[in-house]
Amino acid sequence: MDMKRDYYEDVKLFTSGVGFFWFLVLMVFLAxxxxxxxNYYVYVANYIAINIIVVxxxxxxxxxxxxxxxxxxxxxxxxxxxxxILMTKLxxxxxxxxxxxxxxxxxxxxxxxxxxxxxxxxxxxxxxxxFGLTITRVIGKIEFFGGRQGLHAPELVIGPWHLNTDRDxxxxxxxxxxxxxxxARNLIKTRVGRAFVAIRDADIAAETMGVNLVFYKxxxxxxxxxxxxxxxxxxxxxxxxxxxxxxSLFMSIMFLAMVVVGGLGSIMGSIAGxxxxxxxxxxxxxxxxxxxxxxxxxxxxxxxxxxxxxxxxQFILFGLIMVLIMLFEPLGIFGIWIRTKKYWKTWPF
Amino acid sequence: MLDFLQMxxxxxxxxxxxxxxxxxxxxxxxxxEVPNFAQGEMALISVFFAFMLLSHYGIPSYxxxxxxxAFAAILGFFLEFTVLRRAKNPNVLGMIVITIGxxxxxxxxxxxxxxxxxxxxxxxxxxxxxxxxxxxxxSTLEVLTLCVALVMMVTLFLFFRFSKLGMAVKATQQNRSxxxxxxxxxxxxxxxxxxxSSVVGCVAGLLLTPVSMDPFMMWxxxxxxxxxxxxxxxxxxxxxxxxxxxxxxxxxxxxxYVSIEFxxxxxxxxxxxxxxxxxxxxFARHYVKKV
Numbered sequence: 001m002d003m004k005r006d007y008y009e010d011v012k013l014f015t016s017g018v019g020f021f022w023f024l025v026l027m028v029f030l031a032x033x034x035x036x037x038x039n040y041y042v043y044v045a046n047y048i049a050i051n052i053i054v055v056x057x058x059x060x061x062x063x064x065x066x067x068x069x070x071x072x073x074x075x076x077x078x079x080x081x082x083x084x085i086l087m088t089k090l091x092x093x094x095x096x097x098x099x100x101x102x103x104x105x106x107x108x109x110x111x112x113x114x115x116x117x118x119x120x121x122x123x124x125x126x127x128x129x130x131f132g133l134t135i136t137r138v139i140g141k142i143e144f145f146g147g148r149q150g151l152h153a154p155e156l157v158i159g160p161w162h163l164n165t166d167r168d169x170x171x172x173x174x175x176x177x178x179x180x181x182x183x184a185r186n187l188i189k190t191r192v193g194r195a196f197v198a199i200r201d202a203d204i205a206a207e208t209m210g211v212n213l214v215f216y217k218x219x220x221x222x223x224x225x226x227x228x229x230x231x232x233x234x235x236x237x238x239x240x241x242x243x244x245x246x247x248s249l250f251m252s253i254m255f256l257a258m259v260v261v262g263g264l265g266s267i268m269g270s271i272a273g274x275x276x277x278x279x280x281x282x283x284x285x286x287x288x289x290x291x292x293x294x295x296x297x298x299x300x301x302x303x304x305x306x307x308x309x310x311x312x313x314q315f316i317l318f319g320l321i322m323v324l325i326m327l328f329e330p331l332g333i334f335g336i337w338i339r340t341k342k343y344w345k346t347w348p349f
Numbered sequence: 350m351l352d353f354l355q356m357x358x359x360x361x362x363x364x365x366x367x368x369x370x371x372x373x374x375x376x377x378x379x380x381x382e383v384p385n386f387a388q389g390e391m392a393l394i395s396v397f398f399a400f401m402l403l404s405h406y407g408i409p410s411y412x413x414x415x416x417x418x419a420f421a422a423i424l425g426f427f428l429e430f431t432v433l434r435r436a437k438n439p440n441v442l443g444m445i446v447i448t449i450g451x452x453x454x455x456x457x458x459x460x461x462x463x464x465x466x467x468x469x470x471x472x473x474x475x476x477x478x479x480x481x482x483x484x485x486x487x488s489t490l491e492v493l494t495l496c497v498a499l500v501m502m503v504t505l506f507l508f509f510r511f512s513k514l515g516m517a518v519k520a521t522q523q524n525r526s527x528x529x530x531x532x533x534x535x536x537x538x539x540x541x542x543x544x545x546s547s548v549v550g551c552v553a554g555l556l557l558t559p560v561s562m563d564p565f566m567m568w569x570x571x572x573x574x575x576x577x578x579x580x581x582x583x584x585x586x587x588x589x590x591x592x593x594x595x596x597x598x599x600x601x602x603x604x605x606y607v608s609i610e611f612x613x614x615x616x617x618x619x620x621x622x623x624x625x626x627x628x629x630x631x632f633a634r635h636y637v638k639k640v
Contacts, residue, residue, distance in 0.1 A: 068442055115621055118628035121441040122384035126579045127624055129572070130617025137614045249568075253449055260446050301461070308464040312564075315457030322450030326443050327435050 011189045013182070030174050034167045042166045044282055046238045049177045050231050051274035055258045056184045056267060057227025062256070063265035064188060065220035066200030067116060068125045071132030072255045075225040077247035078105040079232025081139055084151045084242065089144075094156055102229030108135075109225025113218035132252050140244030150243030153236050166238075173234055180227060185267050187223070196220055200265075254281065257322050263334025272333040277318070284314035355485055356601045362491035364597025365498035369553035370574020371581065371589035372505065373546040379522045379584050380542045382441070383433065386448040389571025390455035391428070391547050392554030393564065395421040396470075397459050399555060400562070403471045410473055417555070418548050425547030429540045460564035470558040494556045501549060502590060509586075518542060569613065576620050582633025592631065 004010045014020040034042050054076065061067050082101025086092040092100065112131050116124055139145045156163040163169050187193050195216045198206035207213050236242050254277065262273020288294045288310060301310045329335050370388060377385045399417040402408045408416075428451060436447060479488040509515040520528040521538045529535050553574070554567060574589075577596045581588025596616050604612035623631065 062442065066442075068445065115625050119624055122378065122445075122575075122583055123579055123624055123628065123630070125384060125445055126572075126576055126617075127621050130576070130614070130620055133572075134614045134617055137611065141610050253453070256446065256449070260442075264442075305461045306464045308466070309461045309564075312457045312460040312465075315453045316461070317457075319450040319453030319455075319457060323432060323447055323454070326447045326450065327432070330443060 011186070013185070027178075030178075031171075034170050039166060042170050043238070044279065046166055046170055046173055047282060048275055048278040049173045050235045050238060051255075051258060051278040052177055052271050053180050053231035053234070054228050054255050055262065055270040055274040056181060057224045057231070058255050059259050059262075059265065059267070059270045060184060060187070060196065060227070061220050061224035062259050063263075063270075064193065064200060065196040065217065066203075067217070067220065068121070069128040069221075069224070070125050070249070070252050070256065071112070071128035071130070071135075072224075072228050073247040073249065073251040074132035074135035075105045075109060075228035076232040076235065076251065076255075077135055077139055077244070078108055078225075079229030080236040080242050080247075081145055081151065081232075082229070083233035084153060084236050085145065088151070088154055094158055098230060098233040101233050102226045105229025105232070106222040106226040109221040109223075110218050112225075113221030116221060117214060117217055129249065129252070132247075132249060136244050136247045139247075146243075148244065150241055151236075153240045153242075156237055163237075169237060173238075176230065176234065180230065181267060181271070184227070188267070192216070192219065197265075254318070257318055261321055261325050261332050263332035264330075266331075266334040268337075269332050269334030272337075276333065277321070280317070281314070284317065285311065287311060287313055351484055352605065353602075356605045357598055358485060358487060359491065360598035360601035361594060362488075362494050362597075363601065364577075364594035365494045366553050366557055366570055367573045367577050367597055368498055368590045368593035369501060369549055369556075370570050371578040371593045372502070372586060373550035373553070374575055374578045375581075375583065375586055375589045376505075376542055376546040376549065378578070380518065381433065381539055383439075383444040383448060384441070384575070384583075385546070386445060386571075386575075387428070387451040387455060388546070388550050388574070389554075389567030390452045390459070391421070391424055392550035392571075393567040394455050394459055395424060395547070395551040396554040396558055396562070396567075397463055400463075400468060400470055400558070410471075414555070418551060421547045421551035422544040425544035426540050428547075429543035433543070434536065434539070456564060463564065465564055468562040470562045472555075472559040474559065476559040490556070490559055497552060497556060501552060502586075505549075505586065514541070573616055576616050580620060580623055580630055582630030585630075585632040588630060588632030 009015075014023065033045060054072065058069065058072055061069055079101050082104050083094075083097045086097035086101060087094060112128065115127055119127055140148055145151070156169065158172070161168070163172060188196070195206070195211045198209065198211050199213065199216055199220075203213060239246075258273040258277045259270060260273070261277055262271070263269025283290065288298050290297075297310065297313065298307070301307050325332055331338070370392075373388050373392075374385055377383055377388070395417055398420050399413055402413040402416065403410060432447060432451060433444075436443060474489050474493060476488060476490050478490070479486045481487075509519055517528070517533045518538055518541070520531065520533055521535050525535050528538075553570065557566060557570060573596060574593065577592035578589040580592030580596065581590070583589075596619065599619060600612055600615055603615045
């Protein structure tokens with residue numbers, strides 16, 4: 001049943017009616033979600049959706065093309081600042097400002113891709129890391145970008161609609177997220193996606209087979225930066241206030257952690273990783289108010305650690321997740337899912 | 350002219366601590382091909398161990414500092430033995446993710462235990478002591494840093510050149526399976542290199558404590574050390590030292606003459622420019638890959 005007989009069967013979005021049914025269920029659930037939960041959880045969903053877009057973009061670069069990036073917070077910042085600056089200073093409408101700033105991000109991605117043509121491993125990681133740090137430093141020092149004070153998001157108006165609350169913004173965000181996800185999935189299934197995978201597996205072999213390395217490597221960086229830029233622009237409206245300190249190295253690390261935890265080279269894994277770590281990130285910010293664990297952690301901190309540093313438990317937890325996933329399940333959540341599926345398919349045997 | 354000399358001198362002092370961090374990274378990278386992002390935090394946790402011994406338990410510094418170095422070595426052994434050795438089919442990305450994970454765990458532990466506020470390390474030398482050479486002022490701490498860095502470098506050179514263990518490490522670096530066939534316990538050598546590099550990093554961290562001490566103090570030196578190691582080619586010890594002094598001096602001159610605000614990012618711009626011309630750094634032979 002998994003055998004593909006022709007090309008169109010491989011690129012088809014839904015392989016069976018069952019898949020299409022579950023897709024419809026998901027869509028209905030997403031549409032009904034804001035009416036089912038409290039306001040805070042709508043905010044959580046928005047936050048996670050942003051992460052999903054970034055992680056899919058980063059996965060195209062890391063999981064599919066096999067390049068390393070520790071500088072995606074830089075693209076994220078470009079997207080966020082670009083959108084706000086275009087809207088407030090040049091009075092662009094939102095729906096134009098968002099893609100334009102994402103295009104600016106992808107130009108930067110292209111530029112970063114140029115040195116990346118000759119670099120790999122630690123060399124590439126330090127180059128991208130330096131890029132991310134430099135972008136935030138530059139933005140923080142220039143008054144035009146609001147400097148250290150940061151920027152406030154203007155009111156969001158699309159045509160006749162004023163999107164003031166998280167609920168209103170949720171629908172816009174979900175439409176964009178679903179479109180971006182389907183877009184990434186389609187990109188991977190085409191000639192471009194196959195070229196990316198070929199570069200990941202063996203770039204020299206890919207080049208001898210006729211894959212243009214210069215074009216496809218820079219394209220991977222540009223596409224990834226475009227996704228991240230879109231997410232950054234949306235992120236500015238989820239938080240409604242941005243400042244340079246937000247886009248730290250820690251943010252880049254979190255994105256990479258989400259990719260790795262979800263599963264390298266898998267769109268579904270990216271979604272799972274972004275959901276899990278994004279949710280944990282929000283939950284662990286006020287760790288002492290968690291049920292059951294909170295009071296225990298409080299007494300533990302009082303007797304052995306310090307109470308002021310208790311929020312740093314989230315670093316420990318994220319670090320542990322990254323290390324354990326890499327040691328025991330290098331394919332992440334997606335790998336676990338594949339193994340469970342295989343196990344139940346042939347169950348009694 | 351005097352300003353220029355003053356900047357070069359303080360650049361050399363800063364470069365010394367970068368050089369130690371860079372050396373620590375190169376030692377690990379050469380044997381196990383792991384770019385160790387946890388280097389800074391391994392040093393951090395050792396430094397806070399020293400802080401705890403000195404200020405909480407009041408142990409005199411001639412006992413506290415040697416026991417800190419011993420702690421650093423044990424920490425390196427422990428991390429290699431429990432985590433790095435267990436990695437299945439390691440590739441570069443996986444190793445980067447594991448070391449970043451370790452880094453976050455160590456950082457979280459330290460800042461959970463000690464809080465994020467600024468600490469005063471009871472270090473024997475104050476950072477404000479200085480003396481004059483001609484018309485230049487040089488702080489005692491800078492001189493100490495430079496001397497310790499030089500001593501460490503010479504020790505490392507002698508160790509790799511003349512001792513049996515150093516030869517074994519070099520053999521493992523060149524060809525692991527051949528070294529194994531020659532009767533070298535390569536696993537033990539790996540563990541040893543992690544311990545050694547942890548000690549080198551810890552020395553760098555200890556020398557930074559009088560200036561500032563908080564859980565995020567090692568970020569910048571670690572990144573700069575990594576950058577200088579990359580500049581020098583990631584596999585060459587003299588390369589890392591050269592890269593570190595170059596970065597330290599250029600950074601200070603840039604801060605003095607061009608703009609103090611972008612001082613800390615100029616290193617990365619230099620890195621990217623150098624890597625565009627020489628993709629494997631200045632001193633490494635270019636790595637030719639087979640398919």
